[in-house]
Every structure is written in C-alpha cells, then in structure tokens.
Amino acid sequence: xxxxxxxxxxxALATAAAVVALLLSVLLSLAVGARTIAPSAVLDALLHGGHxxxxxxxxxxxxxxxxxxxxxxxxxxxxGTVLQGIxxxxxxxxxxxxxxxxxxxxxxxxxAYAGIHTLTGYVWFAFGGAAVASVxxxxxxxxxxxxxxxxxxxxxxxxxNALLVSVTMAVLTTKASALDEFRFWQVGSIAGxxxxxAQQIWPFLLIGTVLVVSVxxxxxxxxxxxxxxxxxxxxxxxxxxxxxxxxxxxxGAGVAAAGPIAFVGLAVPHIARAIVGSDHRWVLPMAxxxxxxxxxxxxxVGRVLFPPGEVPxxxxxxxxGVPFLVTLVRRKxxxx
Amino acid sequence: MSADTAVPVRTPVRxxxxxxxxxxxxxxxLVHRRAGLVAAALAVLLAAVxxxxxxxxxxxxxxxxxxxxVIGQPSPDELVVGTLRLPRMVVGLLVGTAFGIAGALIQTxxxxxxxxxxxxxxxxxxxxxxxxxMTFGLTSxxxxxxxxxxxxxxxxxxxxxxxxxxxxxxTRFVLIGIGFAIALRSVTTLFLTKGDYLVAQQAQIWMTGxxxxxxxxxxAPIGWALLVLLPAVLWAAWAQRTVSMDxxxxxxxxxxxxxxxxxxVALGVVLASVATGTAxxxxxxxxxxxxxxxxxxxxxxxxxxxxxxxxxxxVVFADLLARRLFSPTELPVGVLTAAVGAPYLxxxxxxxxxxxxxxxx
Numbered sequence: 203x204x205x206x207x208x209x210x211x212x213x214a215l216a217t218a219a220a221v222v223a224l225l226l227s228v229l230l231s232l233a234v235g236a237r238t239i240a241p242s243a244v245l246d247a248l249l250h251g252g253h254x255x256x257x258x259x260x261x262x263x264x265x266x267x268x269x270x271x272x273x274x275x276x277x278x279x280x281x282g283t284v285l286q287g288i289x290x291x292x293x294x295x296x297x298x299x300x301x302x303x304x305x306x307x308x309x310x311x312x313x314a315y316a317g318i319h320t321l322t323g324y325v326w327f328a329f330g331g332a333a334v335a336s337v338x339x340x341x342x343x344x345x346x347x348x349x350x351x352x353x354x355x356x357x358x359x360x361x362x363n364a365l366l367v368s369v370t371m372a373v374l375t376t377k378a379s380a381l382d383e384f385r386f387w388q389v390g391s392i393a394g395x396x397x398x399x400a401q402q403i404w405p406f407l408l409i410g411t412v413l414v415v416s417v418x419x420x421x422x423x424x425x426x427x428x429x430x431x432x433x434x435x436x437x438x439x440x441x442x443x444x445x446x447x448x449x450x451x452x453x454g455a456g457v458a459a460a461g462p463i464a465f466v467g468l469a470v471p472h473i474a475r476a477i478v479g480s481d482h483r484w485v486l487p488m489a490x491x492x493x494x495x496x497x498x499x500x501x502x503v504g505r506v507l508f509p510p511g512e513v514p515x516x517x518x519x520x521x522x523g524v525p526f527l528v529t530l531v532r533r534k535x536x537x538x
Numbered sequence: 539m540s541a542d543t544a545v546p547v548r549t550p551v552r553x554x555x556x557x558x559x560x561x562x563x564x565x566x567x568l569v570h571r572r573a574g575l576v577a578a579a580l581a582v583l584l585a586a587v588x589x590x591x592x593x594x595x596x597x598x599x600x601x602x603x604x605x606x607x608v609i610g611q612p613s614p615d616e617l618v619v620g621t622l623r624l625p626r627m628v629v630g631l632l633v634g635t636a637f638g639i640a641g642a643l644i645q646t647x648x649x650x651x652x653x654x655x656x657x658x659x660x661x662x663x664x665x666x667x668x669x670x671x672m673t674f675g676l677t678s679x680x681x682x683x684x685x686x687x688x689x690x691x692x693x694x695x696x697x698x699x700x701x702x703x704x705x706x707x708x709t710r711f712v713l714i715g716i717g718f719a720i721a722l723r724s725v726t727t728l729f730l731t732k733g734d735y736l737v738a739q740q741a742q743i744w745m746t747g748x749x750x751x752x753x754x755x756x757x758a759p760i761g762w763a764l765l766v767l768l769p770a771v772l773w774a775a776w777a778q779r780t781v782s783m784d785x786x787x788x789x790x791x792x793x794x795x796x797x798x799x800x801x802x803v804a805l806g807v808v809l810a811s812v813a814t815g816t817a818x819x820x821x822x823x824x825x826x827x828x829x830x831x832x833x834x835x836x837x838x839x840x841x842x843x844x845x846x847x848x849x850x851x852x853v854v855f856a857d858l859l860a861r862r863l864f865s866p867t868e869l870p871v872g873v874l875t876a877a878v879g880a881p882y883l884x885x886x887x888x889x890x891x892x893x894x895x896x897x898x899x
Contacts, residue, residue, distance in 0.1 A: 298716065298720065353712060353713060354887055356712070356713055357657075357887050358887055360657050360716055360719075361880050361883040361887065362880070362884075364822070364883070365876065365877070365880035365884075367746075368746070368877050368880065371742070371870060371872070371873050372869060372873045374742060375742075375743060375867065375869055375870060376867050378739060381735070381739055382738070385731055385738050388727050388730075389724065389727040389731050464724055465720070465721075513728065514728065514731070517724045517725060517727070517728045520720060520724040520725070521724075521725075523720075523721065524720075527713070528700050528714055528717065531701075531710055531714055531717075532710070532714075
C-alpha cells in the first residue's frame, strides 16, 4: 500500500492528459472540415453566437456531429470494456460479437416493414436487435467444452453475423426501396446527424453508464477468476447480467445513432488499461475519455483524407482497428 | 481384402478400408472403399438434382424433354431449358465444385472446419475489390471475376502473412481472418455509398452470391480455370495425405511441410476466388460441403472428390429453391446457403470445434 500515493497521482495525471486530448479532439472536430475555421473563430461562435457563415456551420452541423461523436465513442468504449470484463476475453467487442449486426438487422426490418425512417425512430429497434444478438452469441459460445473462449465468441459472432446478413439480404432483395436508405446508415458515420438524435439517446447512455459503473467492483473480482470472485462474495451471475444489459443498452444507443462502428470497443479498453492499470473504477472513466478521442479523430481524418468526399468514421475506425487486433492476437505465442 | 488384380501389389502397408486401384502399368491409387461408394451415390444425386433444376421453373418441363434438349435433339422446350436454365445450372455446378474443393483444402491445412473462405476474409477481399470496381463504373462481367480473384488472393495473403509466426497456428489464423473480414466489409460498405442506387443494388445482390443472369459467358472462364487447375487439384489430393500426418512423421519422411501447406492454401484460395468472381461470395458452401462429405465417408482426411460433388449439389439445389421459393421474386442463392449454413456453423461451435487449435475430428 506504500506505493499507493504516487500511483494515484500518476493516474490523476494520466486522466488530466486524457481530458486535454479529448478537448483537443473536440476542437479539431469543430474546426476542421470542408472549410477550416480558426480555433479562435470556433470559440467565438460557441461563446458569442453570431450569424456569420462560420458560426452557422459550426452550430448547425459540427456541434451536433461532435456531440454525437462524444456520446457514441464513450458508449462503445464502455460497452467494450464491460464485455471484455464479463467474458474475461481480450477480443470482445460489440462488432466482433455480432451485437452491432443484431442492431443493424432490427433497423433494416424497421425501415422495410414498420415504416420508420428517422434516426430517432431506429433506437428502440436497435436495442431489441442488440439484446437478442448478444444473448444468442453468448449462449452459443458458452456451451460445450472450455466455456466462452475468445475464438468461440468470435466465431459465434461470425455465425450470427452471417445469419443476420442473410436476413438483411432477403429483406433488401424483396423490398428494394429499403436499400437506398439502409446503405448510408450501414456504413457507420456521425456525419449529418441532427441535434435531436443526441437528445434522444442521452437517457440511454446515462442508464447504461450507471449499470456499467455499478458492476466495476464485480468486474475486478471476476478478473481474478470465477471461483475467486465467488469466494470474495461476488454474485458472478448478477455481475454478468447487469454488465451485459449495460453493454447492450450502450451498444444499441450507439449503433442507433451512428450505425455499426467497428473496433472502438475492442481497442479503447486495451489503451485504457495500458494507461491506468486493471482497476475497473479507473479503466471505465478512462475508456469513456479515450473512446470519443478515437472516434472524433477518425472522423476528422476521414474528412480531410479525400476532399471533397468524406470517408465515414466507421470505415476509419475499422482500418485503425485491424492492426490493433493483429498485434493483440500475435502478442500471445499460442492464443487461447 | 486382397486387391482384385492377378499381379501382386508391392505396397504391403495398406490402411484399413482402402483398396488399391491400378492405373496403367505403374500407377497405383489408394482408394477409400466407402468414399468411392459415397462419390458414386453423390454423382447420382447430383444428376437427379440437375434434372429437377431443368424441369422446374416458371413452366414445368417434363424430364423426357429435358433429356432430349441436353443430348441435343430437337424439342419445343429448347429455349426454356437449353437457353435459360441449362447455362445457369452449369455455372452453379462449376461454382459449387470450386467452393467444395477450396473449402476442403483450406480446412485440411488449418485442421479446423471453421477456417473457411467466407470467415477468414477471402470472400470479403474479393467483395471489396469487385464492389469498388462496380462503383467506379466497371460493370463488365468479363473483367470483374478477375478483380475478384485478385482481391481474394490479396486478402488471403495478408491474413496468412500476419498470422504467420514461426508456424501457422489455426486459431491465430481464424482470429486475424475475422478481423480482416470486418475491416474489408466496412470498406465494401463505403463503396456502396459512393455509387448510385442501381449500382448499389446490383452490388448488394452480387455480394450475397447470386446466379441470376449467369450464362455461358460466365461458365466459360470458370470452366477453363478448373480445367487448368486440374493437375494442381490432383497433386493436392496426393499432398493432402502428407499434410494430415503429424509434423514429426512428415518431416522424418522428408516432406517439406511448410511448402506443401502453402501450396494447398494457395490452390484453395485461388479456387474460392474464382468461384466468388463468377457468382459472388456464396456463403457457407466451402464450409458445409467438406464437413458433410467427411461425415458421409467417415475418413480421417477430408475427401476432395466428395466435397466437390457435394458443393455442386448444394449450390444447384439452393439455386433451384432460390428461384422458386418467393417466385416471382428470385432470391440470391447465397441467402439460402447462409440460412442453412449459419445454424450448422453454430452447431459446430457448440460441439466444441472452435476451442481447440488442431484436429478436425
């Protein structure tokens, strides 16, 4: 315990650095784009309003986009952290586990058969789909020998993915009108979202975050192994269920708002753990800070890469995420 | 159990259940008895499915007329059967064969039924390049298949390179493949948003795997490709056995395992990519066919011929259903193979195939 004070100050320092990084990425997200606006003008537009072109662009387009980036980044990062904790599995991620795809399919069905065409309308369907998919994948992977090993979870996710993609295809082939709307949502992006979307999803983010934070201690115990956790008096089943619901709510809200954005939930928890250690009471807030940084930076890079077009954030995060997964898998000589 | 030839055979060690077939003066082939029977049965089944495919459609054509058309006699159903259904069926047949063999080879090397082309990124690589080309205005069905081959091979090479670490570990191969599959899929979706609506629709159907509108023009390239690759496939049938030995035995016998494995994977990837180029990534055929074939023949290694025949049966039968199930709407054939294949994959995982590195028992 003698080492506690310096470690605490190091963690506080790291947290402060993460906050600075977050503020910088917010500033970038507000300033950079088809037309670059000077940071001073950005601050001016935010603080004093005004009706110049720059001020309008920032208030009408970039602020909602940035706010949604913040929310979705935090949601996916928290969801990934909890999923990795409850499955005790370093490659858990809403995308790999098929949870995002579950939300996607529900959205397709909503577009094609329920006549729902607004992003705000998608959110409930996204939840339902995410919940069903996450339960299905976990049920598949935990059966059989060895329980929910990384590769079984990934494969269960791949299987559910394939099944859901075929459902999506059957719908899109018979209901061609849905495709035009769906293809733009499917790619995963935070561009062109209205401020209303943020208003709609924040309660879900709050609920999800509360659930997730409430199991932080349980996740720490679970990290020591199931038996040890039980010995420490943790109700392992309750931790898994509450954490799973939290992750599902967060993923559903994130996917409804921004589409299936890949790999944020995979990479961010690892970065957060590398910075603050394995204590979930530190990892969770750190992930909530780093997640938005990754998403906003991906989004900004996507904006400037091939002007005048944009590469959606979902594609950028996938491209950034692959090297991450490769490193992670290769680090172990023989993966479990 | 003696060979039914008068000349004594010099191979004294013959695995149980195998018989020796002499080819010419010196050639000898070890043939698994049961596998031979299964192959014959599958060939009959395939013929039946093919006749059914030609009979059933918008209008029913009697089997007798179908046979007349196929053997080239004049018939009133010449147009429907000979021009519309037959070429499409031949394409399905070839695609299924290629996927069946590809799956068998890749699964043999990975020693894992889950390392199928549609899971480890090969299909997604082919899709990304093809859909990208379609988006930028290339719609010629004579060029697209080649791009698809390039995309599939490139993706496989990347996965292979990144998964290689002093050896090819099956689990690492699968995990890295899944990662690449996700990233490539998102690149494909990006292309989908770039093109106009009609291109997106066309690409989306292609991506599911479809035989709609395929004819002799599509049958010719894949037919030639299979013919050219035939010697390689025969080599693979021989090499397969050396690979399924354990590493020490094979090395002691002087087999260069690394190279043989690479050769088998390369052949499998090329076949899968060629098939994908022709019909799009028809899901799960490469996974299903070899596994069912192995269970039917009860061999330790995955039987190539039976996998090829089963692949053809699956694709032709699934396309028959895809044409008729929601008629007049034609579903892409891949929807049906996925609907059957995904539950099977789930069953495989539950049975515990995913948890271990090696062994395909």
